[in-house]
Amino acid sequence: SNKKLLVLPGDGIGPEVMRQVRRVVDWMDKRRHVSFDLQEGLCGGAAIDAHGTPLTDETMADALQVDAVLFGSVGGPKWDDLPFEQKPERGLLRLRKEMDLFANLRPAMVFPAMADASSLKRELVEGLDIMILRELTGGVYFGEPRGVETLADGTKRAVDTQVYTTPEIERVARVAFELARKRGGKVHSVEKANVMHTGVLWRQTVTKLHEAEGQGIELHHMYADNCAMQLVRYPKQFDVIVTDNLFGDMLSDCAAMLTGSLGMLPSASLGAEDPTTGRRMALYEPVHGSAPDIAGKDIANPLAELLSFAMLLRYSFDMQEDADMVETAITNVLNAGFRTADIYAPGTAKVSTTVMGDTLLRE
Amino acid sequence: SNKKLLVLPGDGIGPEVMRQVRRVVDWMDKRRHVSFDLQEGLCGGAAIDAHGTPLTDETMADALQVDAVLFGSVGGPKWDDLPFEQKPERGLLRLRKEMDLFANLRPAMVFPAMADASSLKRELVEGLDIMILRELTGGVYFGEPRGVETLADGTKRAVDTQVYTTPEIERVARVAFELARKRGGKVHSVEKANVMHTGVLWRQTVTKLHEAEGQGIELHHMYADNCAMQLVRYPKQFDVIVTDNLFGDMLSDCAAMLTGSLGMLPSASLGAEDPTTGRRMALYEPVHGSAPDIAGKDIANPLAELLSFAMLLRYSFDMQEDADMVETAITNVLNAGFRTADIYAPGTAKVSTTVMGDTLLRE
Numbered sequence: 001s002n003k004k005l006l007v008l009p010g011d012g013i014g015p016e017v018m019r020q021v022r023r024v025v026d027w028m029d030k031r032r033h034v035s036f037d038l039q040e041g042l043c044g045g046a047a048i049d050a051h052g053t054p055l056t057d058e059t060m061a062d063a064l065q066v067d068a069v070l071f072g073s074v075g076g077p078k079w080d081d082l083p084f085e086q087k088p089e090r091g092l093l094r095l096r097k098e099m100d101l102f103a104n105l106r107p108a109m110v111f112p113a114m115a116d117a118s119s120l121k122r123e124l125v126e127g128l129d130i131m132i133l134r135e136l137t138g139g140v141y142f143g144e145p146r147g148v149e150t151l152a153d154g155t156k157r158a159v160d161t162q163v164y165t166t167p168e169i170e171r172v173a174r175v176a177f178e179l180a181r182k183r184g185g186k187v188h189s190v191e192k193a194n195v196m197h198t199g200v201l202w203r204q205t206v207t208k209l210h211e212a213e214g215q216g217i218e219l220h221h222m223y224a225d226n227c228a229m230q231l232v233r234y235p236k237q238f239d240v241i242v243t244d245n246l247f248g249d250m251l252s253d254c255a256a257m258l259t260g261s262l263g264m265l266p267s268a269s270l271g272a273e274d275p276t277t278g279r280r281m282a283l284y285e286p287v288h289g290s291a292p293d294i295a296g297k298d299i300a301n302p303l304a305e306l307l308s309f310a311m312l313l314r315y316s317f318d319m320q321e322d323a324d325m326v327e328t329a330i331t332n333v334l335n336a337g338f339r340t341a342d343i344y345a346p347g348t349a350k351v352s353t354t355v356m357g358d359t360l361l362r363e
Numbered sequence: 364s365n366k367k368l369l370v371l372p373g374d375g376i377g378p379e380v381m382r383q384v385r386r387v388v389d390w391m392d393k394r395r396h397v398s399f400d401l402q403e404g405l406c407g408g409a410a411i412d413a414h415g416t417p418l419t420d421e422t423m424a425d426a427l428q429v430d431a432v433l434f435g436s437v438g439g440p441k442w443d444d445l446p447f448e449q450k451p452e453r454g455l456l457r458l459r460k461e462m463d464l465f466a467n468l469r470p471a472m473v474f475p476a477m478a479d480a481s482s483l484k485r486e487l488v489e490g491l492d493i494m495i496l497r498e499l500t501g502g503v504y505f506g507e508p509r510g511v512e513t514l515a516d517g518t519k520r521a522v523d524t525q526v527y528t529t530p531e532i533e534r535v536a537r538v539a540f541e542l543a544r545k546r547g548g549k550v551h552s553v554e555k556a557n558v559m560h561t562g563v564l565w566r567q568t569v570t571k572l573h574e575a576e577g578q579g580i581e582l583h584h585m586y587a588d589n590c591a592m593q594l595v596r597y598p599k600q601f602d603v604i605v606t607d608n609l610f611g612d613m614l615s616d617c618a619a620m621l622t623g624s625l626g627m628l629p630s631a632s633l634g635a636e637d638p639t640t641g642r643r644m645a646l647y648e649p650v651h652g653s654a655p656d657i658a659g660k661d662i663a664n665p666l667a668e669l670l671s672f673a674m675l676l677r678y679s680f681d682m683q684e685d686a687d688m689v690e691t692a693i694t695n696v697l698n699a700g701f702r703t704a705d706i707y708a709p710g711t712a713k714v715s716t717t718v719m720g721d722t723l724l725r726e
């Protein structure tokens with residue numbers, strides 16, 4: 001097969017939501033004769049328990065070989081006290097960095113059946129569809145120097161460094177303009193140029209690129225604190241938001257929660273297109289985390305992982321029809337009133353993770 | 364008088380909201396025989412226009428002499444293109460740093476008359492009362508090295524550095540425990556210990572201090588991205604949130620917007636108590652910014668500045684009765700239905716900045 005997939009379920013609810021995706025993959029194999037060359041691997045706490053490291057070199061090598069990685073979630077209290085470089089999260093961060101997945105697409109959209117699930121008033125979120133584009137391989141997540149040192153007087157001093165270069169900002173801004181062109185034509189570039197030097201360079205670089213390549217795109221600059229406010233005040237003002245790694249982490253979570261559909265939001269992390277092969281590294285994962293408190297109870301919502309798989313079909317394999325099929329099945333199941341506990345509301349039917357999978361397969 | 368005040372109205376709507384506070388100060392002078400020794404100075408864009416710098420050394424020296432500073436707001440498009448070190452914001456940042464105002468108290472509360480103004484459903488915010496305690500003199504706002512350099516190939520590289528030491532974290536965490544003791548007894552300490560070394564040190568230090576001095580306080584640790592989510596999902600789970608300078612900037616703005624009362628939220632920035640004199644440096648300012656788009660139109664809401672003044676009376680001069688008086692007048696005016704444009708709703712009376720001041724004085 002020319003469809004090589006690496007599946008990394010990870011920790012917490014990762015494995016159980018991934019199980020439902022595997023059922024859909026099997027179904028596609030039998031019913032639509034789409035065969036994936038699928039490997040499964042360990043990442044995060046699961047890899048620490050088995051191999052003493054959150055990501056083995058072998059799994060890292062596999063990730064670089066395949067056409068796409070489907071990721072679950074990592075982390076949990078069991079591994080909270082590990083030293084920094086051995087934490088479950090390092091597995092995910094290593095994948096992002098070594099696959100050079102600089103463009104993290106996090107759609108925040110409200111499913112029609114879910115508009116009442118938001119903590120915001122219905123009219124503010126109904127029909128909401130924002131794309132948050134988060135820079136994913138730079139900034140404070142990877143900048144050097146970083147670490148904790150003990151000073152002469154016995155106190156400690158910790159340092160993190162945020163670094164951005166012009167090319168790093170340009171390549172993600174370019175993706176923002178491309179996305180906006182296929183959507184509402186509007187980009188908000190978000191930083192703290194009033195306080196941070198990386199923010200100043202970010203703003204200058206995005207402005208310049210917009211002049212050169214942003215024809216027809218409406219560009220706004222916004223401070224990150226104001227953006228957090230504006231997301232709460234009137235989220236529909238946004239189309240595409242492009243921002244750095246750390247701001248993107250917070251703002252995309254905030255936007256995801258606004259939708260009331262957190263358990264249903266997928267994300268895609270993409271690398272640069274190889275100019276000769278046209279190939280692009282890619283990893284897909286739900287926006288939600290590993291939710292250790294509900295893990296193993298068969299109550300987690302598998303829809304975000306399944307929608308991540310649909311994104312994978314769409315972006316990595318150009319399988320539009322199959323992606324549509326998955327997404328339509330999800331819409332139908334929701335319209336028919338099936339809900340996992342996280343999105344349950346009076347008048348709907350509460351189902352387990354597995355039953356949600358059954359229902360989807362029937363659809 | 365032993366009540367030395369420095370008033371810095373700043374830019375945008377700063378001067379016009381400050382004018383209403385000055386009227387209240389005059390009233391107190393005449394009617395309650397409280398006399399302040401009040402100086403006014405320039406800061407931000409106003410100081411740039413007059414003196415070529417966002418804060419003169421003279422004004423800085425004044426700020427260090429007085430008992431309290433009442434601040435308006437700084438910044439605006441007119442000064443957006445100035446080089447980094449000359450921006451209006453540097454004036455405010457210099458005050459915070461040189462006065463060593465490490466503890467920034469940002470209450471996010473919903474005024475009963477305003478519960479419907481929130482974009483969140485009424486039941487989620489009614490009676491909300493969170494205290495966000497933001498570290499204000501450390502982190503990425505001041506860490507070195509910082510700047511932008513041009514590389515050999517002509518591209519640029521920008522750097523910001525986040526630094527925290529154990530004593531910096533301890534002193535703000537101590538304030539958090541003190542605040543919680545007088546409130547709901549619960550503290551959420553917020554960082555990104557899964558990604559940042561400053562976050563790891565933050566978590567360790569807060570945990571240790573809690574063991575030593577946090578008797579009776581319920582302490583939770585939370586990642587900053589999750590905190591942004593939880594604020595939107597169910598804000599009433601929080602009592603005191605303590606966090607670093609940058610996370611505090613975003614989270615306090617997010618929380619402020621949740622209340623629907625943004626134009627009404629004050630803040631206090633406090634230094635350490637001088638062990639011999641008991642004196643504590645302090646600066647009070649509204650949470651809202653300079654709002655250049657509505658400046659000079661006599662439509663801005665003066666209540667946040669006035670509530671900042673009430674906080675000043677309470678914290679810097681222990682004038683509880685006078686502070687109560689101001690706050691009660693505000694509650695009464697709101698209950699009577701008076702609203703500036705930002706908080707106007709059908710069925711209330713829309714008034715200008717000046718008329719809001721008149722109404723308050725009558726109360």
Ligand SMILES: CC(C)[C@H](C(=O)O)[C@@H](O)C(=O)O
Pocket residue numbers: 075089092093249557558588
């Ligand atoms: C798990 C963690 C390292 C990660 C991040 O901070 O990027 C997560 O919060 C995310 O947003 O994907």
Ligand SMILES: CC(C)[C@H](C(=O)O)[C@@H](O)C(=O)O
Pocket residue numbers: 194195225437438452455456612
């Ligand atoms: C004006 C700006 C420098 C400031 C900050 O980022 O701290 C503001 O946003 C605030 O929150 O007081």
